[in-house]
Amino acid sequence: MSKGLVTKEKWWKWLEDKKDRLFLSERAQKRYGSWFPPEVKVVKNGKEILLPSGEEMYRYFWAGEEWKVEEGEVNTAPLFFFSLPCEARAIIEITDKVFLHEPIDKNYRQRRKSLSLGILACLQPEPTCFCSLVGGGPFWKNEEALFLVPRKEDIYVEGEGELLSYSEEGGEKVKQEIQTLQKEVESGLPSPLPSYFSQELYQHFEDEEWDDISWHCMNCGACTFLCPTCYCFDLSIEGRLKGFQLRSWDSCMFPKFTLHASFHNPRPTGKERVRQRVMHKFSYFPEREGNFACVGCGVCVEKCPVNWDIREAIERMVEKIDRLRA
Amino acid sequence: MFEKEIRRKAKELLEAKTVDLVIGYTSGSLPFQARPILVSSPEDVGKLVWNHFARSNLARYLLPYRDSSKKIALLAKGCDARAVAVLLQEEQFPRERIHIIGLPCPGVISRRKLEEKLGEIKEEDFSWEENSFLFQGEKWEVRPFLEDTCARCRYPNPPLYDELIGEEKEPWRDGSVDYLKELDNQSREERWQFFAAELSRCIRCYACRNACPLCYCKECFAESDSPRWVNGVPTLSDNLFFHLGRSMHLAGRCVECGACERACPEEIKIGLLPLKVEEIVRENFSFEAGLSLEEEAPLLTYKESDPGEFIK
Ligand code: SF4
Numbered sequence: 001m002s003k004g005l006v007t008k009e010k011w012w013k014w015l016e017d018k019k020d021r022l023f024l025s026e027r028a029q030k031r032y033g034s035w036f037p038p039e040v041k042v043v044k045n046g047k048e049i050l051l052p053s054g055e056e057m058y059r060y061f062w063a064g065e066e067w068k069v070e071e072g073e074v075n076t077a078p079l080f081f082f083s084l085p086c087e088a089r090a091i092i093e094i095t096d097k098v099f100l101h102e103p104i105d106k107n108y109r110q111r112r113k114s115l116s117l118g119i120l121a122c123l124q125p126e127p128t129c130f131c132s133l134v135g136g137g138p139f140w141k142n143e144e145a146l147f148l149v150p151r152k153e154d155i156y157v158e159g160e161g162e163l164l165s166y167s168e169e170g171g172e173k174v175k176q177e178i179q180t181l182q183k184e185v186e187s188g189l190p191s192p193l194p195s196y197f198s199q200e201l202y203q204h205f206e207d208e209e210w211d212d213i214s215w216h217c218m219n220c221g222a223c224t225f226l227c228p229t230c231y232c233f234d235l236s237i238e239g240r241l242k243g244f245q246l247r248s249w250d251s252c253m254f255p256k257f258t259l260h261a262s263f264h265n266p267r268p269t270g271k272e273r274v275r276q277r278v279m280h281k282f283s284y285f286p287e288r289e290g291n292f293a294c295v296g297c298g299v300c301v302e303k304c305p306v307n308w309d310i311r312e313a314i315e316r317m318v319e320k321i322d323r324l325r326a
Numbered sequence: 327m328f329e330k331e332i333r334r335k336a337k338e339l340l341e342a343k344t345v346d347l348v349i350g351y352t353s354g355s356l357p358f359q360a361r362p363i364l365v366s367s368p369e370d371v372g373k374l375v376w377n378h379f380a381r382s383n384l385a386r387y388l389l390p391y392r393d394s395s396k397k398i399a400l401l402a403k404g405c406d407a408r409a410v411a412v413l414l415q416e417e418q419f420p421r422e423r424i425h426i427i428g429l430p431c432p433g434v435i436s437r438r439k440l441e442e443k444l445g446e447i448k449e450e451d452f453s454w455e456e457n458s459f460l461f462q463g464e465k466w467e468v469r470p471f472l473e474d475t476c477a478r479c480r481y482p483n484p485p486l487y488d489e490l491i492g493e494e495k496e497p498w499r500d501g502s503v504d505y506l507k508e509l510d511n512q513s514r515e516e517r518w519q520f521f522a523a524e525l526s527r528c529i530r531c532y533a534c535r536n537a538c539p540l541c542y543c544k545e546c547f548a549e550s551d552s553p554r555w556v557n558g559v560p561t562l563s564d565n566l567f568f569h570l571g572r573s574m575h576l577a578g579r580c581v582e583c584g585a586c587e588r589a590c591p592e593e594i595k596i597g598l599l600p601l602k603v604e605e606i607v608r609e610n611f612s613f614e615a616g617l618s619l620e621e622e623a624p625l626l627t628y629k630e631s632d633p634g635e636f637i638k
């Protein structure tokens with residue numbers, strides 16, 4: 001991995017042949033929009049590229065004597081996606097683990113292979129942000145992605161590849177400046193959840209606290225659809241003798257999500273659904289994959305119509321767990 | 327704003343066991359928010375608040391209790407009380423199970439409008455007065471900051487209540503600000519452009535439907551598998567189908583509270599559709615939902631003497 005400074009001029013030069021293949025997250029655009037050309041496609045988050053809200057998995061038709069099946073087409077042209085650290089982390093540490101571990105999702109893999117990530121340092125955490133609580137941070141980086149800190153006249157860059165060949169050595173002074181900046185931004189952010197949290201949380205599955213925690217949630221799909229890590233989908237066959245298999249987003253907040261063919265529903269009310277959302281992100285997923293399935297971006301907190309705040313649910317459970325441990 | 331009286335009343339009702347539960351608003355984790363809260367113990371009444379940020383229609387929080395025997399007190403703005411009246415008329419609850427604490431509504435304020443005009447805002451910079459507020463010492467009228475849905479409200483005062491806390495208010499509506507009327511004045515083409523743009527942004531999260539006190543079907547047509555009306559992909563055509571379908575299901579039932587629109591995470595002006603349908607019902611049937619328990623809802627009533635040939 002190398003580090004360096006890229007001047008504005010060179011940055012634009014590097015972007016020159018990528019203009020029609022550039023994606024930028026909405027939240028990154030608000031902060032860094034001026035660093036990107038007008039052609040950049042603004043998306044809510046990485047899901048819009050990797051897990052579109054609707055996708056034809058295959059087409060089929062009845063050819064008189066047998067079924068014919070054609071696989072759906074997936075883009076393979078190289079694309080660039082620039083986002084905030086939390087949003088990149090949602091891809092690298094959550095959706096990648098879901099779709100690239102066995103059984104591998106072919107469509108996701110193809111799209112992912114052609115996607116290069118750029119992480120733009122987060123210099124203004126918002127009141128709804130809590131990335132540091134869940135193992136990330138405003139300067140979170142990963143070796144597969146470019147890490148960028150846009151400054152007044154240049155961009156500090158870490159990573160590999162063509163952009164680095166445009167960079168100049170920044171020297172000790174720049175290193176110092178970046179470190180100071182990071183310290184400044186990170187000061188006062190919450191410290192990570194204790195390592196025992198995911199395991200102990202599950203012990204509170206039956207806790208009556210969930211009634212109160214979940215009470216005012218309306219079980220809509222706003223939080224899960226807008227969350228960069230929520231990846232649940234539904235599969236349906238659209239058509240009879242001719243049609244396609246459709247993959248579309250689904251949400252654990254919806255009553256049909258767990259409805260059995262027998263009409264039994266193991267998650268009959270809002271309480272079970274809210275508990276599932278929290279448990280999946282903070283217990284089941286981390287127990288399996290080693291990190292939370294929430295990157296603390298705060299989007300769900302900001303967008304919830306009734307101000308249901310996942311941080312409060314976590315806080316209440318932390319308190320319970322710590323009280324019992326004491 | 328009458329918080330003391332509200333808390334005192336809630337406490338009294340719970341202590342006397344007149345009700346088992348009180349549904350009201352409390353302050354949230356973010357500024358300029360009043361979120362729904364359930365209070366079941368007299369000790370917790372101090373959590374109740376009442377201000378300009380009571381965006382939800384609380385009547386929708388009654389719905390999970392339909393099959394219980396709990397007696398519930400509900401803090402109700404004009405539109406919340408109207409929604410309760412429709413629920414009672416539609417026999418979702420017996421009247422004696424719902425205790426309505428009526429609150430003349432000061433209007434819900436749009437945080438976005440505050441930010442647009444005042445820049446960065448903090449709660450401590452505001453002090454609220456009747457119909458106006460002081461922001462960093464400067465006086466502003468509340469009116470221009472109201473949610474679009476509230477600026478056209480006809481009934482800030484609950485038409486139905488067991489008791490009323492606060493003074494009855496004049497409606498804000500004077501015809502000068504009505505976002506529905508603005509749309510009426512456009513050409514069909516312009517309106518189509520407008521709705522196509524708005525509904526292309528819809529992610530079909532159903533927050534609008536779930537916020538609506540009168541969308542209480544056990545299985546919504548949008549989620550029905552047989553017949554299957556729409557699939558899960560938020561395309562313009564399916565979005566349009568869902569929202570038009572929903573508006574029609576609310577014809578003559580919608581109480582024009584605007585809770586659907588205020589719930590939308592994408593800030594889509596989705597209230598316009600049901601509100602327009604209610605305009606049509608008002609014009610054609612001289613009827614407004616939820617104003618009384620006696621008046622028959624025209625679209626839910628069958629009469630052999632109906633003048634419409636097609637229906638007989
Ligand atoms: S937390 Fe908020 S956004 Fe999520 S389902 Fe509940 S009400 Fe909807």
Ligand code: SF4
Pocket residue numbers: 223226227228229230281293294295296297298299300301310
């Ligand atoms: S903060 Fe909310 S939206 Fe963001 S990753 Fe966590 S659950 Fe998803």
Ligand code: SF4
Pocket residue numbers: 527528529530531532533534535589590591592593594596
């Ligand atoms: S709340 Fe908004 S985004 Fe969600 S379904 Fe309704 S109109 Fe669409």
Ligand code: SF4
Pocket residue numbers: 383537538539540541576579580581582583584585586587597600601
């Ligand atoms: S459709 Fe909208 S305005 Fe009408 S009652 Fe439902 S939430 Fe209120």
Ligand code: SF4
Pocket residue numbers: 535540541542543545546547548571572573575576
């Ligand atoms: S949209 Fe129609 S079917 Fe769906 S909940 Fe509302 S009234 Fe029922």
